[in-house]
Amino acid sequence: MSKELTSRAADYSQWYNDLVIKGGLADYSAVRGCMVIKPYGFALWENMRDQLDKMFKETGHVNAYFPLFIPKSFLSKEAAHVEGFAKECAVVTHYRLMNDPNGNGIVVDPDAKLEEELIVRPTSETIIWNTYKDWIQSYRDLPLLINQWANVVRWEMRTRLFLRTAEFLWQEGHTAHATKEEAIEETEQMLDVYATFVEEYMAVPVIKGIKTASERFAGAVETYCIEAMMQDGKALQAGTSHFLGQNFAKAFDVQFLTKENKQEYVWATSWGVSTRLIGALIMAHSDDQGLILPPKIAPFQVVIVPIYKGEESKVPIDAKANEIISSLKALGLRVKYDNNDNSRPGWKFAEYELKGVPVRIAMGLRDLENQVVEVARRDTKEKNSMPVEGLAANIVLLLDDIQVNMYNKALAFRTEKTTEANNWDEFIKLLDEKGGFISAHWDGTAETEEKIKDLTKATIRCIPMNNKQEEGKCILTGNQSSQRVLFARAY
RNA sequence: CGGGAUGUAGCGUAGCCCGGUUAUCGCGCCUGGUUUGGGACCAGGAGGUCGCAAGUUCGAAUCUUGCCAUCCCGACCA
Structure with missing residues (x-):
């Protein structure tokens, strides 16, 4: 078959690429350094995004959206910030194309040069603080707790699927506070949110810490991070939360009136996680047979594969499968029923192992007679016969067990390493x-x-x-x- | 941006050194049938600017030059 995977031992990088491509998460695109996130990969991201979004809202944040383009002059207002990002910015210089007078297709219209070039955002601090300046006048306007889900562009020399691409998806929180203490508290709170998410939902243990000055975000006073351990023993920064002090407030002149009627600069934070988390997820858990996705964010938690024996077996098997699907869905589980008749069970087993679906249920006539189904878990590869009676509740328990087991396994690995x-x-x-x-x-x-x-x-x-x-x-x-x-x- | 490798159908490839009918094979795909408990089988079929552009030649997938893209390794970064 064409879906042979490179093993981790043979070539770790190639194994990772194989999983991303053959697992159907993403593809290379026609654009240098940019990838296409495929439906299965995007479904995974959506589950991650939805949970994070919920957690952001629970901590008092609201979503908004700021422009993709940043006037060049904005970027240079905070010295350290521009220093950090200048080398990897995509720049828009023109706003119109025209037919090539020499007949070679289409060219940039030299008369359509922008007065001021626009930077495709590598991050949004500058455009946001330029906006906050107008939104903040009084201590009553604070704190301002805003998040945005967006794409950003960093012109990387060398790219890797999910881990480092020229364009990527992320969220960036940008908050403004009246006091230093409150801003630091916010920075730490969001780090905790990230750590909770990555550990509890992605089943990846992380170390919370503070970056040294040289690893700090460009423009930050302090950068907090969560660090995860991959199976090859390399570390991966999974999320960052920055205490920005008054750097951006001063750069963009964002002041507020205190209760005592005094003008003061506001205190800022920013924090983000990106589609890079998907790379962390893959490298923390998966094996030589394919992806292993944690139940809480897997696009499908359960896949059901019917095993037909002759045309007449389809009706009773489908009927029982639909019963089971209803009971699973009633408990809120994400279920896929693969009764596609073009591929056989063995192929499907391998395929869903490759795709990392946490639990597979196989059922044929033999099972129906005994009122059982075959349940296989992806993380340990164990297969067991389970009674149809009370199946849904048992699957929920099994999924919980897989989630915990994946975390414990990753934690044991990190501890050992x-x-x-x-x-x-x-x-x-x-x-x-x-x-x-x-x-x-x-x-x-x-x-x-x-x-x-x-x-x-x-x-x-x-x-x-x-x-x-x-x-x-x-x-x-x-x-x-x-x-x-x-x-x-x-x- | 430096070093290495690769580019032939959706994927993996043969052919390239040594230029010569209609570009090889497998998987996948389409049609029909038989099947279905760990990547099914039979029969028929579709699918190609040989990465792109010049050049050499009667003739280029094959030789030459340039360019482009991707991957790997470095420098840089989330």
Whole structure:
């Protein structure tokens, strides 16, 4: 068959690509660096998006939409921000095409040059803060808690499906607060929301932490992050939440009147997660047979495959299947009934394993006679006969068990792949032979961080939240250090 | 942007060195039939600017040059 997958051991990158393409999540497109998200992949994103959206609203946020285009001058108003993004911006310079006078199709009309170029947003802080300036006058206008679901463009040199594409989908929250404390609280709250989502819905354990200065978002005072561990031992930043201080308020002159009738700059946050999460999901859980999707966000939680034996068996099997489907749907489950007669059961089994459907129910005449169905779970590949009586409730329990099992398995893996290193030799050895997170002392300087990166390709993923304080010596310089930080090679 | 690899039907490929009828094979696809408990079988059929453009030649998938795209590895980044 053409759906042979590359194994993880043979070529991890190729395995990942195979899963994305053959699992039907996405395709390469005709546009360099851009992908097409296919219906199955988009259904997955929709489930993630819907849950996150719910969580944002529960924490008091509302959705809005800001323009795709940002006037060039806006971007340069915050110095660190423009510095960070300038190298990867798509720029609109003209607004009209014309027929080529030389007859070579269509060309840009040189007379249609824009007065001011427009940047295709790499992120929306600038256009949003330019707008907030008009929306905020008084402390009564605060806090302003807005999120937007959007696409952004970052002109990456090297792209990978879901992990890094020139255009990607994400959400970006942008909030404005009267006090520093409140803004920091918001930053931490949203980090918690992300961590909860990724752990409870995606079944991927994360480390919450703070980025070092060099890994910080361009324009932020502090960047908080959640870091996940992939099966190849590399780390992946799964979400970020930024405390922006008054940087953008000052850049865009956003002031408000306090109760005491004083003008003050507002305090800001921004936070985002993207379709990159899908990459994290794939690499955290899947195996050499295909995707393994967590029940809470899988497009289909259950697939039912009928096993016909002669034309006359179709009626009773379909009837029983429909009964089961109704009972599953009544409990809110997402179910697919694949009674497509063009492919046989064996093909379907392999196909839904590839697509990572958490639970498969197979049912034929033999099962009907015994009032049972065959239930197979994707995560462990176990197959069991289960009675039709009370099936739906048992499937719900099974899905919960799969969800928990996937999380525990990923957590056990991460725990196993997290090691302390106490000197340089240990550090190097761990990086090359074991991978994963390496907890080690660092003297706190950007120079040392940079040097370690140059020497090993490992970066400081984060300083974990509520990190244990302990005296030690920096693994590179031997200088005094008050705490360990997490190093890893990363995506 | 540097290094490497690849580009022939939807996918995977043979042919290319050594130019010569109608471009090979498998999967998939369409029609009909038989089937269905781990990637079914039979019969018939459709599908191609050989990545693009120049050049060499009587003749180019094949040789030359340029370009484009994709993947992998690096530098950069979510």
